[in-house]
Amino acid sequence: MNPTSFNASFIRIPLLSIALIALTNTAIAGGSINGHSIMDDYLKDKASTSAVALSTSKLSTSITINNNALVFNRGATDVDNDDFDKKFSFAKTLTSIRNSSGATTNSTDTQLLNSLLNTLKVSSKTNGFVEMDLQKREEKVSLSAMSPTAIFNRFDLSASNGEHCGEYRVVYHKNNGGRFFLIFESQYPNPEPSKGKQGCFAVADFWQKIGDMSKTDALAQLEKFFYKGLVHKGVKLPAAINFANYTHGTGQVRSNSFIKSPWQLREFKADINAKGEVVFVADSVKSNPLTNLFAGENNTDSDSLKALKINFDRDFDAYADNLLAPERRASNPSSSDIINGFSLDNDDSYNEFQSDASDNDNTAKGKNKNLNTIINNKLTALNLPNYNAKMIRNRAEAMSCGGCHQNSNDTEIAPNVNWPKSRFFVHVDEQGTLSPALIEQFLPARAALLKDYLQKTTGTTVEKWRFAEVDYSSARNDFGFHNASNNFNNQAFATLQADGSITAWGNSGYGGTGAPTGSGYTKIYSNRYAFAALKIDGSITAWGDSDFGGGTGAPTGSGYTKIYSNPEAFAAIKADGSITAWGLSSSGGTGAPTGSGYTKIYSTGSAFAALKADGSITAWGNSVFGGGTGAPTDNGYTKIYSNQYAFAAIKADGSITAWGSSSSGGSDAPTGSGYIKIYSTVSAFAALKADGSITAWGSSYVGGTGAPTGSGYTKIYSAWGAFAALKADGSITAWGDPDCGGAGAPTGVYTKIYSNAGAFAALKADGSITAWGNSAWGGTAPTGSGYTKIYSNEYAFAALKADGSITAWGNSNYGGIGAPDDSGYTKIYSTLGAFVAVKADGSIKAWGDPSHGGTTPTVTD
Known part of the structure; x- marks a missing residue:
C-alpha cells in the first residue's frame, strides 16, 4: 500500500463516547495486548532449567489438553453442522453485540453488517500524519450468507499481568459466491482481576473441561460461554460476545476476503456513531507496518512518509529484540519455541489499514538498509553467525496478517527452521479443515501452555508482588522523570498480594505503615508522600501523609477508573471523564475542573x-508551576509534557505551546511544527523532530541551551540537570549541568541510556556499561558484560544480567552496595534511596536506606 499525502491538521478522535471508553478501560487505537502475554512467560520459564525443575516438583496433577479444548470446527468428527449453524448463527452474534452496547438509537443486524462493508468503499484513511491508500471493494454479503466455521480458544494471548484472559474467536465464512471470512475476536476480561493472571484460572479450566466433553455437550457449553455467561468453579464468567470486548483497546473483528484480488485482510472495532447507533469502524491492522517503511529511500516519498521512516528506523531496534526473543531467552531454542516465541509488537502509528497476501506487499523483500544494519548488530551481539538479516525480516513479515496467511509460507526464519504453511490463504477453510501450521505448530504450543498454566496454578502460590504503578526507576527511565502518570513514593513501597490485599513497608510517614486491611484492590498509585489504592468497583482508599492526600482525604463513592498524581496531590478520573482531586490545596488538591469529558x-x-478529547486543556494548582489560567485556550492538543515548573503541549502538526515558570521553559517554546516528542530536566525542555534534530529551551544551567546541532538523534534521556541524546548510529551527545552528566559522554556505540538524578549509564549490545556524571551517584560503572537492563534510584544504579544476578553501584548509603549475591531475579523496583529485587518464584530482597524501604519485608502466606 502507498501513503498518499500529508495531513497536518488531522486529529484522531474515536466515535465512541469518552464515558464508554473509560468504562471498558480501553485506550484509543490500543494494541493487541498491554505488555507481554503468558506465552512469553511460558517460553521464558521453559528456557530456564531452574524454573523447569521448580515447576516439575510442583506438578502433581495430571492434566490432559487435546485439540478439542482449543478449537471446535465444523466438519470435525461428531460435530452436528446444523446445530452449530443454529447455536452460533451470524445474526445471533450481531444481535448480542448490539444488545450489549448501551447504544441510544436502535439499529438492525443488517445495518451493523453494512457499516462494516461500507468501510471497504473508502479509498484512503489516515494514521497519524500519513494518509494511506485503500483498495475500494464492493463486498455484497447478507446475514443468511454467513455460516459459523470454527471457534478458537486463544488463552495463549492472555496478558501476563492478568489485565485480560486472552481472546475467544468465532470464525464465519460466506456460504455462497466469492470467498469471504469474518472473525470475531473477543478479548475476555479477567473475572478475578485482583488475582492477576491467576484470576484467569476459571477461564482456562473451563476450556480444558470442554476438551473432555462430547461435541454435543461442548457446543451447548460454548453457546453459554459466548452468549449468556455461566458460573464455573464458583466464578462468574461473563458472555464473551459483548460490545465491550470488540471495541477500542480490547478485541476486534477481522476480515479475510478474496471476492476481489488480492487476498486481503482488514481490522474493525465496534463503536457508536454520532447518531447513537452501533457500528463497525475500520481500524489499523495490528503488527502490519506500512510496507513502504521496509523499502529503501525513494525521492518520491512525501515529507510525512520520510518522517515516519525516520521514527520507524529508530524504533526498530526494540522491534528487532522482539523478533529475536527466542534466541535472547535461550542459547539454542527449539524450532517450536522459535516459531511460537517471537513477535513484532510495533507501535500502532506505523500500521496500515489493509494487509495483502500478495508478493507486492511482502515486507521481507524491502531494501531498507538501516533495518538490516540494526538486525546484523543484534545477531553479532547474540553471537549468531549462522543467522542473517533476511531470516529476521521473514519473521517480521510472518507477524503480519498477509505473511501468516500466505507470504511467509515455508520461508526460513532461522537456520533449518521454516515458517509453517497456511491452507491457501486461510488457517481454517469453509469446510472447517485446519492448516498445517495450526496442526503441526500453533495448536501443540497452545496446548502445552494451557497445561503448564493449569498445573502451576492449581494448588500453588500465586503472584505475590504487584507494585505501585510508578516507582523511581520507571519514572526516570521508562516515562521521563516528570512525564509519568504518577509521582513515585519517595520512601515507601506498597504492593498488591494475590487476593488484592496490600503489603507496605518503609517510612511510616510516607505510607510504609497504615495500608488498608481487607482485599479486592486492583491497583496502587502514589505521590511523593502517600499511596491511593483502587478497588474493582472504582472506590479509593488512601494512606500516608494526610497533608498530601493520604488518610481520609480521598473521595468517597465509586466509579473511578484511574488515579493521577503530582508530588503533593492526587486527581482521580471517572468513566464519564469527570475529575476529583485531593491533597495539598496549593498543589492542585482542590480546584479541579467541573464537568466531564476529560481523558487524561x-x-x-x-x-x-487535564486534556479533553477535542484537545482542549484545563489547568489548576500553583500558577507558578503551570496551574491556573496560563494554559492555552485553543484546542487540538494531543499530549502534554512537563518539567518540575512548566508544561509544554504538542498539537497533531507538531507545534508546541508552553506555560508555567518562564525561566523553566514556560515561555520561549520553539515556533514552527514537526516536533514529535518532548523531554525534560528539572527546569528545561528538549524537543525532538522527525528528522532527529533537537531544540531546547528553559534554564540554561540544566540543558535549556547547548543542545547539539545536526540531526539523526532518536531519543533523549535526562538526569536532574542534564540531557543525553542517542543517535541511530549509537553515538551519544550530552549537555547541561556537568555535575549531572552534561559533560563527559562516552564515545562508542550504545543501545540505550539510563539515568538517576546525577549520572547516566549507557548499555552496549554486548551488555557492557559505561557511566558518567557525579561519581558519588554512580558515574563510574562496573566492568564486565552481559547486563540486560539497568535500574536506578535517586543516588545509585542496579544492573541485571540474563541469569538474574545483580550488580549495584553509586552512593553506598542508598543502595550502591548491598545488592543480593545470588541470581534468578527478574525485575527491580526503587524508591528515592532503596531497591527491591523480585524473583520469578515470588521471593524478594531489598537493600539501601532502611527508612526508604531498604529492609526486606516479612510476609506470612
Missing part, C-alpha cells in the same frame, strides 16, 4: 493539566 491528566511539581 498531566502534572508538574505542584499543578495539574
Whole structure:
C-alpha cells in the first residue's frame, strides 16, 4: 500500500463516547495486548532449567489438553453442522453485540453488517500524519450468507499481568459466491482481576473441561460461554460476545476476503456513531507496518512518509529484540519455541489499514538498509553467525496478517527452521479443515501452555508482588522523570498480594505503615508522600501523609477508573471523564475542573493539566508551576509534557505551546511544527523532530541551551540537570549541568541510556556499561558484560544480567552496595534511596536506606 499525502491538521478522535471508553478501560487505537502475554512467560520459564525443575516438583496433577479444548470446527468428527449453524448463527452474534452496547438509537443486524462493508468503499484513511491508500471493494454479503466455521480458544494471548484472559474467536465464512471470512475476536476480561493472571484460572479450566466433553455437550457449553455467561468453579464468567470486548483497546473483528484480488485482510472495532447507533469502524491492522517503511529511500516519498521512516528506523531496534526473543531467552531454542516465541509488537502509528497476501506487499523483500544494519548488530551481539538479516525480516513479515496467511509460507526464519504453511490463504477453510501450521505448530504450543498454566496454578502460590504503578526507576527511565502518570513514593513501597490485599513497608510517614486491611484492590498509585489504592468497583482508599492526600482525604463513592498524581496531590478520573482531586490545596488538591469529558491528566511539581478529547486543556494548582489560567485556550492538543515548573503541549502538526515558570521553559517554546516528542530536566525542555534534530529551551544551567546541532538523534534521556541524546548510529551527545552528566559522554556505540538524578549509564549490545556524571551517584560503572537492563534510584544504579544476578553501584548509603549475591531475579523496583529485587518464584530482597524501604519485608502466606 502507498501513503498518499500529508495531513497536518488531522486529529484522531474515536466515535465512541469518552464515558464508554473509560468504562471498558480501553485506550484509543490500543494494541493487541498491554505488555507481554503468558506465552512469553511460558517460553521464558521453559528456557530456564531452574524454573523447569521448580515447576516439575510442583506438578502433581495430571492434566490432559487435546485439540478439542482449543478449537471446535465444523466438519470435525461428531460435530452436528446444523446445530452449530443454529447455536452460533451470524445474526445471533450481531444481535448480542448490539444488545450489549448501551447504544441510544436502535439499529438492525443488517445495518451493523453494512457499516462494516461500507468501510471497504473508502479509498484512503489516515494514521497519524500519513494518509494511506485503500483498495475500494464492493463486498455484497447478507446475514443468511454467513455460516459459523470454527471457534478458537486463544488463552495463549492472555496478558501476563492478568489485565485480560486472552481472546475467544468465532470464525464465519460466506456460504455462497466469492470467498469471504469474518472473525470475531473477543478479548475476555479477567473475572478475578485482583488475582492477576491467576484470576484467569476459571477461564482456562473451563476450556480444558470442554476438551473432555462430547461435541454435543461442548457446543451447548460454548453457546453459554459466548452468549449468556455461566458460573464455573464458583466464578462468574461473563458472555464473551459483548460490545465491550470488540471495541477500542480490547478485541476486534477481522476480515479475510478474496471476492476481489488480492487476498486481503482488514481490522474493525465496534463503536457508536454520532447518531447513537452501533457500528463497525475500520481500524489499523495490528503488527502490519506500512510496507513502504521496509523499502529503501525513494525521492518520491512525501515529507510525512520520510518522517515516519525516520521514527520507524529508530524504533526498530526494540522491534528487532522482539523478533529475536527466542534466541535472547535461550542459547539454542527449539524450532517450536522459535516459531511460537517471537513477535513484532510495533507501535500502532506505523500500521496500515489493509494487509495483502500478495508478493507486492511482502515486507521481507524491502531494501531498507538501516533495518538490516540494526538486525546484523543484534545477531553479532547474540553471537549468531549462522543467522542473517533476511531470516529476521521473514519473521517480521510472518507477524503480519498477509505473511501468516500466505507470504511467509515455508520461508526460513532461522537456520533449518521454516515458517509453517497456511491452507491457501486461510488457517481454517469453509469446510472447517485446519492448516498445517495450526496442526503441526500453533495448536501443540497452545496446548502445552494451557497445561503448564493449569498445573502451576492449581494448588500453588500465586503472584505475590504487584507494585505501585510508578516507582523511581520507571519514572526516570521508562516515562521521563516528570512525564509519568504518577509521582513515585519517595520512601515507601506498597504492593498488591494475590487476593488484592496490600503489603507496605518503609517510612511510616510516607505510607510504609497504615495500608488498608481487607482485599479486592486492583491497583496502587502514589505521590511523593502517600499511596491511593483502587478497588474493582472504582472506590479509593488512601494512606500516608494526610497533608498530601493520604488518610481520609480521598473521595468517597465509586466509579473511578484511574488515579493521577503530582508530588503533593492526587486527581482521580471517572468513566464519564469527570475529575476529583485531593491533597495539598496549593498543589492542585482542590480546584479541579467541573464537568466531564476529560481523558487524561498531566502534572508538574505542584499543578495539574487535564486534556479533553477535542484537545482542549484545563489547568489548576500553583500558577507558578503551570496551574491556573496560563494554559492555552485553543484546542487540538494531543499530549502534554512537563518539567518540575512548566508544561509544554504538542498539537497533531507538531507545534508546541508552553506555560508555567518562564525561566523553566514556560515561555520561549520553539515556533514552527514537526516536533514529535518532548523531554525534560528539572527546569528545561528538549524537543525532538522527525528528522532527529533537537531544540531546547528553559534554564540554561540544566540543558535549556547547548543542545547539539545536526540531526539523526532518536531519543533523549535526562538526569536532574542534564540531557543525553542517542543517535541511530549509537553515538551519544550530552549537555547541561556537568555535575549531572552534561559533560563527559562516552564515545562508542550504545543501545540505550539510563539515568538517576546525577549520572547516566549507557548499555552496549554486548551488555557492557559505561557511566558518567557525579561519581558519588554512580558515574563510574562496573566492568564486565552481559547486563540486560539497568535500574536506578535517586543516588545509585542496579544492573541485571540474563541469569538474574545483580550488580549495584553509586552512593553506598542508598543502595550502591548491598545488592543480593545470588541470581534468578527478574525485575527491580526503587524508591528515592532503596531497591527491591523480585524473583520469578515470588521471593524478594531489598537493600539501601532502611527508612526508604531498604529492609526486606516479612510476609506470612
